Amino acid sequence: MTQLRVHGLDVSYFTGKLEAYLRAKGLAYELVEMDTRSFRRCARITGVAQMPQLELTDDRWLTDSTQIIAHFEREAPGIAIYPDDPALRFIADLLEDFGDEWLWRPAMYYRWSFEPDATLVSDRLARSMLRDVPLPVLLRRWLIRSRQRRCFLHSDGVTRASAVAIEAVYVDVLDAMQTALSSQPFLMGERPTQADFGFFGSMFRHFASDPTPAALMQKRAPKVLEWVHRLWNLTPDQFVDRPMPTALTSGLDRLLCLACEDYLPYLDVNEQAFEAGALQLSWHSRNIKFSTAVNPYRVCCLQHLRSQFQSMDDAGCAEVEAWLLSFGGAGGRMAVNLLRQAVGPKALALAVPPGTATSSRARTEVVLNSHWRRNHPFHH
Numbered sequence: 001m002t003q004l005r006v007h008g009l010d011v012s013y014f015t016g017k018l019e020a021y022l023r024a025k026g027l028a029y030e031l032v033e034m035d036t037r038s039f040r041r042c043a044r045i046t047g048v049a050q051m052p053q054l055e056l057t058d059d060r061w062l063t064d065s066t067q068i069i070a071h072f073e074r075e076a077p078g079i080a081i082y083p084d085d086p087a088l089r090f091i092a093d094l095l096e097d098f099g100d101e102w103l104w105r106p107a108m109y110y111r112w113s114f115e116p117d118a119t120l121v122s123d124r125l126a127r128s129m130l131r132d133v134p135l136p137v138l139l140r141r142w143l144i145r146s147r148q149r150r151c152f153l154h155s156d157g158v159t160r161a162s163a164v165a166i167e168a169v170y171v172d173v174l175d176a177m178q179t180a181l182s183s184q185p186f187l188m189g190e191r192p193t194q195a196d197f198g199f200f201g202s203m204f205r206h207f208a209s210d211p212t213p214a215a216l217m218q219k220r221a222p223k224v225l226e227w228v229h230r231l232w233n234l235t236p237d238q239f240v241d242r243p244m245p246t247a248l249t250s251g252l253d254r255l256l257c258l259a260c261e262d263y264l265p266y267l268d269v270n271e272q273a274f275e276a277g278a279l280q281l282s283w284h285s286r287n288i289k290f291s292t293a294v295n296p297y298r299v300c301c302l303q304h305l306r307s308q309f310q311s312m313d314d315a316g317c318a319e320v321e322a323w324l325l326s327f328g329g330a331g332g333r334m335a336v337n338l339l340r341q342a343v344g345p346k347a348l349a350l351a352v353p354p355g356t357a358t359s360s361r362a363r364t365e366v367v368l369n370s371h372w373r374r375n376h377p378f379h380h
């Protein structure tokens with residue numbers, strides 16, 4: 001095999017994020033469209049049932065888009081995307097994680113709650129992912145739609161009452177990004193960073209493509225639409241000589257504020273519930289009570305942010321703290337305290353996020369795998 005193989009789907013959030021990164025880095029790859037059989041096969045190889053899964057040219061496999069990016073930034077640093085400055089790199093990590101995880105619910109909400117969106121994507125999935133299921137297309141469409149609604153709406157706190165708060169998350173992020181992108185091509189300046197790729201999965205594969213959120217984006221945030229196309233069309237020569245970010249641009253204040261006020265308090269509750277051995281948690285966001293399953297992967301996310309923060313020298317930590325306190329709104333102080341905390345004993349056991357192994361047989365972490373497997377009917 002001479003080029004990378006991305007096993008995933010062209011409607012998938014995290015496959016889109018990974019593809020955009022590989023394209024920007026100039027790393028040639030082939031997209032191999034998954035079906036349910038290959039989904040199970042990839043899960044057996046890496047130990048994690050998810051997409052994308054990346055097959056390297058030497059028979060090793062990687063999964064988890066954030067970890068895959070980290071791998072290439074280590075192994076192929078030529079055209080780096082991580083900011084050189086440690087404090088800015090931390091902010092880019094925080095924004096990547098916020099984009100990756102916090103927009104998942106609104107992305108699923110718009111795709112599966114609105115009739116035109118659900119019809120379009122269920123048809124697409126019935127003919128791609130479910131193409132090896134020996135049932136008529138109509139039934140496959142019904143199956144995937146019911147499954148996605150059960151796993152990603154009902155189990156993730158999406159209700160009639162919470163819809164308003166979920167829509168507000170999307171609209172607020174759109175507006176914040178429109179501001180950030182009004183004077184520069186990428187979120188942190190002249191060059192793309194991991195922050196851009198963190199927002200790309202949802203913005204490209206869901207919000208700019210599914211009819212209901214796409215109409216909102218076109219009307220409300222044309223700069224974001226332009227950025228989606230810019231990032232998808234990016235090649236290394238377009239940014240190789242552009243400067244790394246050297247300062248936090250003021251247009252990012254709203255996005256940082258949303259990360260501190262919306263996302264980090266949830267990560268805190270999720271970690272506490274995990275430490276207490278709970279399976280369910282509830283928390284309030286924008287005056288709405290959400291009840292969802294405890295998410296071990298996001299315990300890893302918080303831990304990763306903490307260890308990045310705590311690995312900086314005093315000057316770096318002080319700089320990040322000053323930014324969080326001045327831009328983090330009501331969540332700034334809490335964000336600083338959360339990042340300063342020591343990692344809890346149970347969370348420490350999750351030191352490595354799922355599927356980060358670089359050998360063909362990934363290390364299998366019991367808690368994470370049972371979490372992922374529970375949620376994956378394609379995985380038997």
Ligand SMILES: N[C@@H](CCC(=O)N[C@@H](CS)C(=O)NCC(=O)O)C(=O)O
Pocket residue numbers: 012013014015049050051052063064065066100375376
């Ligand atoms: N943290 C992972 C998340 C991967 C993920 O959740 N992917 C979704 C698709 S975008 C998935 O595997 N879904 C499988 C399913 O629907 O069961 C990453 O960054 O790659």
